[in-house]
Amino acid sequence: MIEISDLTYTYGGDLKALEDLSFAVEKGEIVALLGPNGAGKSTTVKIITGILRPISGNVKVASFEVSENLDEVRKRIGFMPQETALYPDLSALEALEYHADLYGVPRDEVDKRIAKMLELSGLTQRKDDLVKTYSGGMKRRLALVRSILHDSELLILDEMSLGVDVQSRNLIWNQVRKLKQEGRTILFCTNYMDEAEALADRVIVLDQGRLVAEGTPDELRRRYVGDYLIEALIDGLESEQGASWLNECLGMEIEKLSDPLNGGPRTAWIKSKSGHSDLPVVIERLSEKGLRVVQVALREPSLGDVFLAITGSKLRD
């Protein structure tokens, strides 16, 4: 459904936002686009939707070259922007009617489709109220159904559940799952790793405008973190005893070690292949070095662990 090859984009001629980016999204797939701030997620989305023109490279949507067949591409895309982009002084009904007119929804289908969208979003009772009276969750639900009103084959969702309550979030996620069942292709950007974990068939990680990892959540877990992660709270670690020292001591790869805080215990995240059987080994080896394990837990690594392993923990602005 989406084919991107060697995509490069710069802002103002020198600030490189994307560099030789290539990836594809298959029809019927849900793909999460992850990356720290400034990684190039929004720029990628803007190029796919035709708002930005790439400096070089090609983008195809449903086999149409975006730069050459923008109208055809736009008819096939449903886009839900981060800011919902709703007019505060229109009602939900009016907002959907406006969208139907702009996207050329057949006139005889408009009423039927709008009624369905209102029902999907749980806004039927509030359809005549102005959007400015809606909660954040209601606005997001409305923005989501608006993006599928014109029966778009491809859905691009930018931070679909940003700032909404758990109930609205569940409703949105369920709708996304339903849309996948209907055969739609979905590409979404998110900063919530649990969202990507819950919905995505495949994850693409961008950093500094480049694709740095791609695969299913399980593949990425195995590739970048391991099968298991041991989280150990260790007392007695000196400040100079860092991750490499611990690595040598345990003979296991250290995913991360927290900074020393007032001489108190430090948390180490240790990659483990065997899971439970590694736990006594960790405790024993640390004891041999005179260190005390205050607390230990074994868990499967989350996508958040994968994300940090790939992009690092340094702050991005």
Next chain:
Amino acid sequence: MLREIKAIVKKDLKQARRDPRFLAPSLIVPFVLALVYTILWVQVGGGESFVCGLVVEDQSPQAEEMADILENMVSTTNHTWFKTTRYDSETAAQMFQDNLLIAYILIPDGFGLNVSTGNEATVVIYIANYNDDVVKNYVHRIEAGVLLYNQGAVYPEFDQSDAPVALEETLTRPMTPSNTAYMYAVGVILSLIVCSVTGQGLSTATEFETQAIYDLLNSPTSRLAIVIGRTVSAIPRSLVVLFITVPVILLSTGTLPVGNTWVLALIMLLTILSLAPIGELIGIRTKKRELAILGSVLFSVIGFLVGGGLAPIGLMPLELRIVSLLLPTTHVIGLWTRVFFLDTVAGILPSIVFLLTTWLVLTVVVSTLMKREVERT
């Protein structure tokens, strides 16, 4: 395309109806300026603290005596805002034609001879009679000078039939509107100016503030449909202010236009078309509704003042006059006052062409800027 245009117009008008904040300045600004105008005239005695030209072609002592009276009489010297300055006849005529002088007095060649031989001598005043006050401040003052020369022939007590000097008034316009009528007429066009700029500014800022512009530009709607839709919606949204200002300002005071109503309607349409893109520019730059309203009001007031709303632009320094002529407000006010008070369409074509060109050029500029701004942000 018609469906998309209709949708944009419908949406814009619904928004305007539900967020009518643009109407408040459209009503307040003309009334505030009318108040300022009134205070100006009452307190200072007139807005024209300008120079009146004096041309003395005749070299006779009688001519010099007449000039001396005009330059030094009490009603000339005790008001700092009224001065006479001597020019040669060519310079004065040229300055008058260029609107650099509102009026000039000519004491023609042969004046002294006529006085000394008992023939009727004439003092001529050329005056651009924009309104009552201009006439009052110049003609009546010069009349006083002539009467002084005539020594005691003060109207109505004294018969002036034997007076040696007569005053010939040459008015550039066939009729002189009263101050209030002028201000009422200008107030109505000012309300339309403010409404056009502010309405479009608010609408555009809403698009950016809510980021709905991205949804619009992401849709398969053509750019042409967007431009036409937004332009069409600006027309009724701007005209709505006239439902208040026309009855309150014009009908209640009996100030009715002398010129052709259709031409006035065309001027109003051109006003909206040429100023709405400026509102759009303000909306694009500010991106916040409150700031857009503020920016639009500021532009409208400055455009009105620089555009000759309160005082003829001919009295401004040359540099400011050039700037003024580049503003659509200048042409709007010029066209409106001309057609409102005169039953003529002569001389209006250049301003009409200017306003149409402004509309087309600014529309292209605004469309490009809007797309660029969306890309940039």
